[in-house]
Amino acid sequence: MRRRLAAVGLAFIMGAGWSISTPADIPLPAPPKAKGDRCVEPTDLMRRNHMEFLLHQRDETVHRGIRTKKHSLVECLTCHTQTDAAGHYIPINAPGQFCQDCHAYSGVKMDCFECHATKPRNSASVHSKSAAMSGTSPAHLSNLARVVGNRP
Amino acid sequence: MKSATPNTRPDGERRKFLERAGAAAMLLSLAPGVRLVELVLARAEDQPVSAQMRWGLLVDATKCSEGCTDCVDACNDEHGLTGLGRPETDAQYIRKVGLRDKTTGKTHSLPVLCQHCETAPCVDVCPTGASFRRADGIVLVDKHICIGCRYCMMACPFKARSFIHEDLTDQVPESPRGKGTVEGCNFCVHRVDRDREPACVEACTEARHGALVFGDMGNANSALSQKLRELTNRQIRSDLGLNTGVRYHGI
Numbered sequence: 487m488r489r490r491l492a493a494v495g496l497a498f499i500m501g502a503g504w505s506i507s508t509p510a511d512i513p514l515p516a517p518p519k520a521k522g523d524r525c526v527e528p529t530d531l532m533r534r535n536h537m538e539f540l541l542h543q544r545d546e547t548v549h550r551g552i553r554t555k556k557h558s559l560v561e562c563l564t565c566h567t568q569t570d571a572a573g574h575y576i577p578i579n580a581p582g583q584f585c586q587d588c589h590a591y592s593g594v595k596m597d598c599f600e601c602h603a604t605k606p607r608n609s610a611s612v613h614s615k616s617a618a619m620s621g622t623s624p625a626h627l628s629n630l631a632r633v634v635g636n637r638p
Numbered sequence: 639m640k641s642a643t644p645n646t647r648p649d650g651e652r653r654k655f656l657e658r659a660g661a662a663a664m665l666l667s668l669a670p671g672v673r674l675v676e677l678v679l680a681r682a683e684d685q686p687v688s689a690q691m692r693w694g695l696l697v698d699a700t701k702c703s704e705g706c707t708d709c710v711d712a713c714n715d716e717h718g719l720t721g722l723g724r725p726e727t728d729a730q731y732i733r734k735v736g737l738r739d740k741t742t743g744k745t746h747s748l749p750v751l752c753q754h755c756e757t758a759p760c761v762d763v764c765p766t767g768a769s770f771r772r773a774d775g776i777v778l779v780d781k782h783i784c785i786g787c788r789y790c791m792m793a794c795p796f797k798a799r800s801f802i803h804e805d806l807t808d809q810v811p812e813s814p815r816g817k818g819t820v821e822g823c824n825f826c827v828h829r830v831d832r833d834r835e836p837a838c839v840e841a842c843t844e845a846r847h848g849a850l851v852f853g854d855m856g857n858a859n860s861a862l863s864q865k866l867r868e869l870t871n872r873q874i875r876s877d878l879g880l881n882t883g884v885r886y887h888g889i
Contacts, residue, residue, distance in 0.1 A: 544782060546686075548778065548780045548782070549770070549772065549780065550686035550687060550772075550773075551681075551686060551687035551772065551774070551827070551831045552683070552684055552685070552686055553683060553828070553831050553832065554683050554684050555683075560811045560812070563811065600805075600816040600817065601781060601806075601809065601814040601815055601816030601819070602809065602811075602814040603808075603809045603810055603811040603814070604807075606811060607810055607811060
C-alpha cells in the first residue's frame with residue numbers, strides 16, 4: 487500500500503515536472519511604445535543599466551540639486567505612461583505597463599513606486615507646470631528676479 | 639585747436655581703462671563674497687547648488703491674518719498631502735499657529751514650518767545621514783536612506799517633521815513620499831532649483847497678503863535681505879542658537 491502511494495506520488499511529481507513551462511513557452515514582454523522617437527540611451531544599454539542611471543541621478547538631484555532631464559525618473563514617466571480610452575493616465579507599474587511588464591518577466595520587484603508617482607499629475611496641471619518650468623512664462627521670469635535678486 | 643585733439647583722446651582712453659580697472663579691482667576686493675561674477679546668472683541646470691547662497695524666508699506676522707490658510711492649502715496641494723482624518727499623525731509641512739500675550743491679550747497668527755537651521759538638530763541626530771543640509775541651506779530628508787527611526791522628529795524644536803505611517807498611492811511627481819520615512823518642509827526644493835518660489839510664498843503673494851518673503855540671505859541685494867534690513871525680525875527659539883533660515887517680524 488505504502489509502495490503504491492509512493493509510486494502515485496512520484497508519478498504526480500514527474501507529471502508536475504513535465505507541465506512546467508520551458509523558457510521558450512513564456513512570452514517575451516511587449517511593453518507599450520513610448521511617446522518619443524528614441525530613448526535617452528541606446529535600448530540595450532537601458533535594458534541592462536537603467537537602474538544605475540536612476541541611482542546616480544537620484545543622488546545628484548537630492549544632494550546637489552542637479553535636475554537635468556536626461557536620466558530623470560519623472561521624464562521616464564512623461565514619455566512611457568499610457569492613457570486609457572477616457573484619456574486618464576495608467577500607472578506605469580500596473581500589469582502590462584512599461585515598467586511592470588519587464589519586471590514581471592524578470593521577477594524583479596520595484597521599490598521606486600512605493601514613494602514615487604506612477605503617472606504624471608493630471609493632464610491639465612502637467613501642461614501648466616511644464617510651461618512654467620520651461621522658463622517662457624512672464625510670471626516665471628518675474629519670480630526669478632524677485633527670488634534671486636538683482637546682483638551687483 | 640589741433641594740438642588739443644591728441645591730448646584729449648589718450649585721456650578718454652585712460653579714463654575708460656581706469657574705470658575698467660577699478661571695476662575689476664572691486665570684484666576682486668570682495669573676496670569673501672566673490673559671488674558677483676559667477677552668480678549674475680541663475681545656476682545652470684547641470685551645476686550643483688552653491689554654499690554662497692542661503693535660502694531663507696521672512697514671515698511678516700503683522701500681515702498674516704487669523705483663519706487664513708492659503709499657505710497651508712498651497713503646500714498640501716503642491717506636495718499631495720492628503721490627510722487620513724487623523725490630525726495626530728497626518729503629515730504637515732506648514733501649519734498655522736496662534737499666539738496670545740497673557741498680559742495684554744494681543745494675539746498673533748503665524749505659520750510655522752521647518753526653520754532650515756544652519757546647525758540643525760535633525761541633521762546632528764540622524765544615524766544614516768538621511769537628514770542633511772544642502773549647500774544652499776535647505777534642510778532635507780533623503781528618503782532613499784531614511785530608515786524611519788524618527789530621531790529627527792524628537793530632536794526638532796519646531797515639530798516640523800512628520801512620519802508616514804501608512805501606504806500611500808497617488809503621490810505627485812515632484813514630491814515623492816512613502817511609508818516608513820520622515821518628511822518635512824523642503825522649501826519646495828524642486829521649484830527653487832528651477833528659479834521658482836515655494837508654493838506657500840507664491841500663494842501668499844498671489845492672494846495679495848504679502849506676509850511671506852523668500853530669497854537668498856547670502857545676497858545683500860535680494861528682496862529678502864532688503865526686507866530683513868528694513869523690518870525688525872527674530873528667530874523663534876533663538877535661545878538655541880540654531881541660526882534659522884526662517885525669520886519672523888511682528889511677534
